[in-house]
Structures are given as C-alpha cells and as structure tokens.
Amino acid sequence: xxxxxxxxxIASSLVALGISTIAYSNSWAENLKIGVxxxxxxxxxxxxxxxxxxxxxxxxxxxxxxxxxxTDLEAVSQDDACDSVKAARVAENMIAENVIAVIGHIxxxxxxxxxxxxxxxxxxxxxxxxxxxxxxxxxxxPNFFRTISHDASQAQLQVEFAVKALGIKKAAVIxxxxxxxxxxxxxxxxxxxQNGVKVLVFEPIExxxxxxxxxxxxxxxAKVNSSNGTAVFFSGYHPEAAKFVAEAxxxxxxxxxxxxxxxxxxxxxxxxxxxxxxYYVSAPFDLSKVASARSVTEQYKAEFxxxxxxxxxxxxxxxxxxxxxxxxxxxxDSSAVIETLKEVEMQDSAIGEFSFSESGDILGAGDALYQVxxxxxxxxxxxxx
Numbered sequence: 277x278x279x280x281x282x283x284x285x286i287a288s289s290l291v292a293l294g295i296s297t298i299a300y301s302n303s304w305a306e307n308l309k310i311g312v313x314x315x316x317x318x319x320x321x322x323x324x325x326x327x328x329x330x331x332x333x334x335x336x337x338x339x340x341x342x343x344x345x346x347t348d349l350e351a352v353s354q355d356d357a358c359d360s361v362k363a364a365r366v367a368e369n370m371i372a373e374n375v376i377a378v379i380g381h382i383x384x385x386x387x388x389x390x391x392x393x394x395x396x397x398x399x400x401x402x403x404x405x406x407x408x409x410x411x412x413x414x415x416x417x418p419n420f421f422r423t424i425s426h427d428a429s430q431a432q433l434q435v436e437f438a439v440k441a442l443g444i445k446k447a448a449v450i451x452x453x454x455x456x457x458x459x460x461x462x463x464x465x466x467x468x469x470q471n472g473v474k475v476l477v478f479e480p481i482e483x484x485x486x487x488x489x490x491x492x493x494x495x496x497x498a499k500v501n502s503s504n505g506t507a508v509f510f511s512g513y514h515p516e517a518a519k520f521v522a523e524a525x526x527x528x529x530x531x532x533x534x535x536x537x538x539x540x541x542x543x544x545x546x547x548x549x550x551x552x553x554x555y556y557v558s559a560p561f562d563l564s565k566v567a568s569a570r571s572v573t574e575q576y577k578a579e580f581x582x583x584x585x586x587x588x589x590x591x592x593x594x595x596x597x598x599x600x601x602x603x604x605x606x607x608x609d610s611s612a613v614i615e616t617l618k619e620v621e622m623q624d625s626a627i628g629e630f631s632f633s634e635s636g637d638i639l640g641a642g643d644a645l646y647q648v649x650x651x652x653x654x655x656x657x658x659x660x661x
Contacts, residue, residue, distance in 0.1 A: 307350035308343075308608055310335070310595070311370040313363070313380030313390065314405075316355040319515040322543050323382050323587055327404055328353055329580050330591035331379050333572070334626070336579075338595065344602045349595070356381055360389035367393035375399065376608045379594045382587065384408040384455040391417050398610045400617060402598060404590035407537070408459050412635040419614050421636040423590040423597070423627065427456075430536045430558040430643050431463035437556070437645050437661050438507050439471045442532055445505040448477035448495050450520070452512030460511035460536050468509075476500055481516060488520055492527050500531055507532040514539045518547035525551040532556065541585060545648060545655045552648045552655060560586050560627075561642040562659045568624040592626040 312331045314324030331351055339348045352373050356363040363386035370378055371393060378394060378401045381387040387406035394401050395417050402421045403411075409426040411417060438444040447468050451461035457480075465475050476498040479491060500506045508524070508531045510517050517539045524533075537559035545552045563569035572592055576584040597620055602608060605616040621631045630640035645661035 307348045308345070308602070309350050309352050309373060309375045310598070311373065311375035311378035311380065311399075312351050312353040313356055313366050313370065313378055313386070314382040315358040315386075316353070318357045320358045320383060320513060322541060323405060323585070324355070324358075326582075326585040327380070327382060327587040327591040329576065329582075330404070330584065330588035330626070331595055333576055333579055334592040334595035334599075337575075338599050344599045345606070345608065349599070356383075356386045356390070358383035358386055360385045363387070363389040364393065366390060370394075371397045371399065376610065377402065377598050377613070379404070379591055379598075381406060384411070384459070387411060387420075388455060391420060395419050398614070400598070400610060400614050402594040402617075404587045404594050408455055410459075412633075412637050415635065417636070419610075421594075421597075421617055421632050421638075423594050423630070423638050423641070424537070424560060424586070425638060425641045425643055427460045427536065428463055431460060431467055433558045433643050433645060433661075434464055434509065434534050434536070434556075435467035435471060435473075437558075438468070438509075438532070438534060439473065441661055442507065443505055444468075444473055444507045444532070446474045446476055446498075446500055447507050447509060448479075448498065448500040448531075449475055449509045449511065450477070450479060450481050450491065451510070452483050452516055453480045454512065456538055457512035460538075461509070464509050464511060481510075481512070481520060483516055488523050489527075492524050492529060495524070495529060495531070496527070501529040503530050503532055507534055510535045510539070512538055514541045514544035515547065518544050518552070521555060522548050522551040534558075537586065540646060540657055542583070545657075550655075553650075555648045556660065557646050557657065558643055559646060559657075560590070561644040562646075563589060563627060566628040569626055569628060572626040589626045593622070593630070596625045597622055597630075597632075 316324045335349045354366040356366045367390035382405040384406050404423050407427045409428045449461050449465045451457040534556040540557045540559040600620050601613050601616040605612040646657040647660040649658045
C-alpha cells in the first residue's frame with residue numbers, strides 16, 4: 277500500500293498545481309476493478325447511462341470515505357447496446373480486465389448472454405434492471421443478484437390493479453419479441469385469464485415498424501379500444517411503447533394502457549408527448565419518502581444535472597451492497613464475496629433497507645403502479661396504486 281499512498285500524494289500535488297490528472301483511479305494504483313455493463317449507445321442508452329451514473333457516484337462516495345479494504349474502487353465500463361452478441365463479448369472483455377464484480381447488465385437478453393461466462397469465471401454480478409424470473413429461479417447462476425424485483429411480481433400487480441381498480445373484463449397483450457417483452461407478456465396473459473379476463477388479442481409487435489395500423493385495427497375489431505372495461509397491456513421497452521400508444525390514441529383507441537418498468541423512463545413521456553397522458557406502468561415503489569434515497573437523489577442531481585431513474589438508485593445500491601460484502605468477507609476472493617452477499621443486510625442504502633434471498637432475488641423491494649399525469653413541471657409518472 278506504500279505505492280498507493282505515494283501515487284496519491286503525487287496526484288494531490290498535481291491537482292494543487294492545477295495540472296489535470298487521472299490520479300489513482302488508474303490500474304497502476306492496484307484498484308479493485310468493478311465492471312459496469314449496459315447500453316450506452318442506441319435506443320436504450322438512457323437506461324444504461326443513468327445506471328452507469330449511479331455506479332460512478334457510488335464509487336466516488338465510497339472512495340472519498342476511504343475505499344474498501346484500504347483500496348479504491350475503479351469502474352470499467354463496456355457498452356453492450358442491449359445486444360446479445362455484444363454482451364457475450366463484453367463479458368469476455370470484463371474477465372480479461374480482471375474485474376472482481378459486474379454491475380449490470382440492463383436488458384434481459386444481454387444479461388442472459390453474458391451470465392454463463394461470468395458464472396464460469398465465478399464473478400459476482402448484480403443487476404439493477406434485468407427482471408426475468410428465470411435468471412434466479414432456475415438456479416443456474418449462483419453468482420447473480422439483482423436490486424430490482426422480477427417480472428412475476430410486476431405482472432401480478434398489473435393484473436390485480438386492472439381487475440380490482442379498473443374493472444377490466446377484456447384485454448389485449450402486445451409485446452416486443454425480446455426476452456423481457458415475451459416473458460412479461462406470458463405472465464400477464466396467464467394472470468388475466470386466471471382472473472376471468474378474456475385476452476382477445478395476444479400478438480408481438482414488430483420493432484421499428486413504420487406504423488402499427490394493422491395491429492390497431494385488430495384491437496378495434498376485438499373492441500379493445502374503450503376505457504369501459506378494456507385494457508391494452510404492452511410488454512417491452514419505452515421506445516416502442518411511445519410510438520405504439522401515440523398511434524393508437526390518434527386512432528381514437530381509448531382503452532387503458534398498462535406496461536411494466538421497461539416503460540417507466542422520462543424518454544417515454546418525451547417521445548409520446550400528450551399521448552402518454554394517463555398511461556399506467558408498474559415499477560419499484562416510490563422512494564421519495566426514504567431519507568437515504570432522497571439524499572442520493574439530491575447528490576445525483578448536483579453531480580449530473582439530471583433526475584435519477586429507478587436504475588440510477590438501484591445501481592448505486594448495487595455498489596453499496598457489494599462494498600459491504602467485500603468489507604464483511606475481508607477479502608476480494610469471489611467465492612467468499614458471493615456467499616457473503618447472501619448474508620448482508622442493508623439499512624440506509626440508496627433504495628432503503630434490503631437483502632438478498634438465497635437465489636439472489638432482492639428482499640424488501642416492493643412494486644407500485646404509476647400513472648402519467650400533469651404536474652407543475654409537466655407530465656410525470658405519479659404513484660397511483
């Protein structure tokens with residue numbers, strides 16, 4: 277550690293002289309490297325960048341407080357563009373970089389494509405966004421954890437809300453053909469049917485299609501186009517949801533529209549404009565009443581000039597719980613850290629209190645329904661159920 281201290285003294289002197297420096301966030305300071313994987317380009321880049329910002333801020337705060345095990349953390353970021361082939365390559369790159377953990381990936385298909393490599397290398401992975409139940413339910417990835425509840429929880433909430441609060445009798449389930457969309461759509465359809473709701477349309481959407489007139493025509497023909505007892509469930513991500521609901525509303529489809537957390541992003545409102553009004557989404561519960569979450573939110577806004585997304589705070593919390601597992605295990609040995617992650621109980625994290633189940637799912641997280649409503653600062657997602 278003498279070398280570390282010497283380098284830090286040099287870095288401090290350079291800063292004092294006004295000379296730009298990378299200081300000790302460099303590999304030659306023997307930092308503990310944490311991989312940060314997600315989409316930093318393409319339509320899903322807002323998710324990836326907001327999650328990476330959360331990691332960056334957490335590492336900054338932890339290093340300022342003395343680091344972990346007497347050493348600083350260092351982020352190594354890689355762009356997977358929510359593409360399975362790229363994600364598999366990112367995993368190999370991360371392993372070559374000797375990262376001791378990965379915070380990511382974001383999209384389910386990317387996480388699935390990368391996990392086998394991480395599992396073989398015994399590298400702990402904590403995702404703030406990948407919600408496919410099979411990632412934990414099947415027991416194939418004992419190194420995988422997540423700081424967000426899985427799709428089955430959200431699907432159940434969507435169905436419960438639609439049936440009990442909205443009185444839905446007929447529905448359509450539309451989905452993109454990625455892993456997230458198909459998985460969520462199946463769970464929603466099954467839940468609706470178990471509750472006596474007739475699913476009259478169950479169809480995939482063609483991502484990037486010029487228009488959706490044929491599909492919207494099918495909704496009209498099935499009479500799933502009125503707020504009188506009908507709803508359209510869209511399972512997928514915000515870019516396609518924004519285009520689809522805007523076109524449907526223009527065609528006077530007045531059904532309730534309901535989606536999962538893949539749509540709860542400011543970009544959805546920006547892209548759909550006034551047609552986003554009254555859209556419902558399920559997502560992790562509102563953290564505005566959690567003191568530690570409010571504190572990190574203010575620090576995030578000051579650092580990046582932006583509101584954090586659900587993935588920002590959950591990525592911050594992922595770094596926090598990993599750092600605590602490192603300290604508790606007293607080593608960066610991956611096997612020890614993976615086992616310790618299952619024992620750590622977080623109190624004042626960026627998302628409040630939580631821990632992990634034996635399978636890696638978050639315990640203590642809840643979901644809520646939000647609706648796009650007008651506020652003094654424009655259209656926003658507001659807690660609704």
